[in-house]
Amino acid sequence: MSIWRDFNQGIVRENPVLRLMIGLCPVLAVSNSAINALGMSVAVMFVLVCSNTVVALIRKIVPDQIRIPIFIIIISTFVTICDYLMQALYPVLYIQLGVFVPLIVVNCIILGRAEAFAYRNPVLNSALDGLGMSLGFALALVSIGVIRELLGAGGVFGFTLYSPAIAATIMVLPPGAFITISFLMAWLNKLEGKTQ
Amino acid sequence: MELFGIFFAAFLINNILLIKFIALCAFFGVSTEIDTSIGMSLAVIFVMTISSAVSWIIYHSILVPFHLEFLRTAVFILTIASLVQLEELYLKKMIPNLYRAMGIYLPLITTNCAILAVAFLAIDYKYSFLQAMVYSLGVSSGYSLVIILFAYIRDRLLLAPIPKWFRGYPIAFITAALMSLAFLGFTHMFGL
DSSP: OHHHHHHHTTTTTTOTTTTSOOSHHHHHHSTTSHHHHHHHHHHHHHHHHHHHHHHHHTTTTSOGGGHHHHHHHHHHHHHHHHHHHHHHHOHHHHHHHGGGTGGGGGOHHHHHHIIIIITTSOHHHHHHHHHHHHHHHHHHHHHHHHHHHHHHHSEETTEEOSOGGGSOGGGGSHHHHHHHHHHHHHHHHHHHTOOO | OHHHHHHHIIIIITOTTTTSOOSHHHHHHHTTSHHHHHHHHHHHHHHHHHHHHHHHHHIIIIITTTTOGGGHHHHHHHHHHHHHHHHHHHHHHHOHHHHHHHTTHHHHGGGOHHHHHHHHHHHHTTOOHHHHHHHHHHHHHHHHHHHHHHHHHHHHHTTSOOOGGGTTHHHHHHHHHHHHHHHHTTTTGGGO
């Protein structure tokens, strides 16, 4: 039961992007098309699940004082692996995502989960927590990507639904990212019936 | 002229916050008050210039000759983290006034992705050392400009009548969208 809770708390209740407001940079920057958003989500998922697992595996032998540098080295190892894999397998996507692939290393979600969860919990729970958190991240990122591509480029995942000539180009430009996330957050506030 | 172009491209046209979306987490957290945003911008200008110089030197004089480019992610983040510690010690001892102005933001900056991004981008763009310096100065000035302007606007937002569901973060994002729209107007300025 608690394993299930560890898995699903990241998806909605503690959604890292829309609730905790962390890991925002890649969300806004790569969500200009649904494909880019999906690619970024998979990259973050790989790094987060692997780093959570490794941190949980070695948590009993890591001295408390130097745990942060150790976490950073673990995370940057996986980011480097992901960087080179993506460069080899999906060169077009890699160019689109640009500097945001190596920047996963400073994504607050990953270090945050290593410190707050994986360092204190067994391996299976940590892996599931990483999976849940990254699904929450993917949910927010892909929905923003779909909305922006639909309104701004007239299609989803590269399929054209209506003529791009009548689409609101601003939605795929930088301001569109801010507008989309703002309306999503306001909508979530309304659903919850609470004000900040 | 070329250096001037690099500076203005980094300062306004490709503004790191509003156009490139780097370092946004700290942006929304810090820009609630004018004083904190000034402290943060001082810390960013200071750390970014020094750390991009050091990481440029490390990359071109250690990693490239030994074909260790694949280590750059790990090496840069450790360099930046240890530099921030050194700079903190130095400032505390030598320039206590500046240290006080920066306050807690100096250590926090280690996790600020702008610092690492500038180190990466200066290498991706194949800048020379001087160009990389001008570039990081432009980026950090652009960061300071936006974060201070934004803090002043958010000050006014406290008094504005805002729709119920938009209070707090949503209206801050709308403000950022409008500012970003204004910055899009700088595209192609000076024929860049």
